[in-house]
Amino acid sequence: MSRLATDFYQRTDVEQVAKELLGTFLCTHFDDQLTIGKIVETEAYRGPDDKACHAYNHRRTKRTEVMYWHGGHAYVYLIYGIHHLFNVVTAGIDQAHAVLIRAVEPIEGIPTMLERRGQSQLLPKLTAGPGTLSKALGISTLYTGQNMLLPDSPIWLEQGESPIEEQDIIASPRVGIGYAEEWVEVPWRFRIRGSKWTSRAK
DNA sequence: CGAATGATCGGCT
């Protein structure tokens, strides 16, 4: 396997990056535990024109500052006071684009994931959904701003076995963004066709 | 400084 590098992350077409992240491996190494999940569902967010994006209209706050950093950083934030959502920052400096990772297929470190989630059986609900996958992989807001291009990063991405074909990608509207007006129906949620490890379709 | 709210999840009906 080889790590995704600068030229993958720093493209300006966040929609394309979101599709190409499907099939890649999200890896974490915390507390001496290696966990790996194959990414099966993503969503693209494109500041500054996308009303669903935290960086809409060049909005710049302490929380969203990371989105303005160069591609390859991790943007992690807390939602509903409970869930830590993991995003991959893309494009260049001051282009606030990011891809939310919404579901992974457990590959490595499954006992660790089960323990972190307090579950005993390997079922899709272990890692289907942005909050649950973060918990299973041990990702928290502590790691927002982590540069995943650094060789010693505890969070990183590995290339997939082979690219997912366009015909095997299902696009649909993003979820939980009812406030985003004309952006509500834009089909920037991507999933691998036939994967049982994705969250429920809208 | 106070109040509202959210890129969600899981338990209960």
Next chain:
DNA sequence: GCCGATCATTCGA
């Protein structure tokens, strides 16, 4: 299907 959890962040006074 509905609803409550739970708190950092954001914005307005």
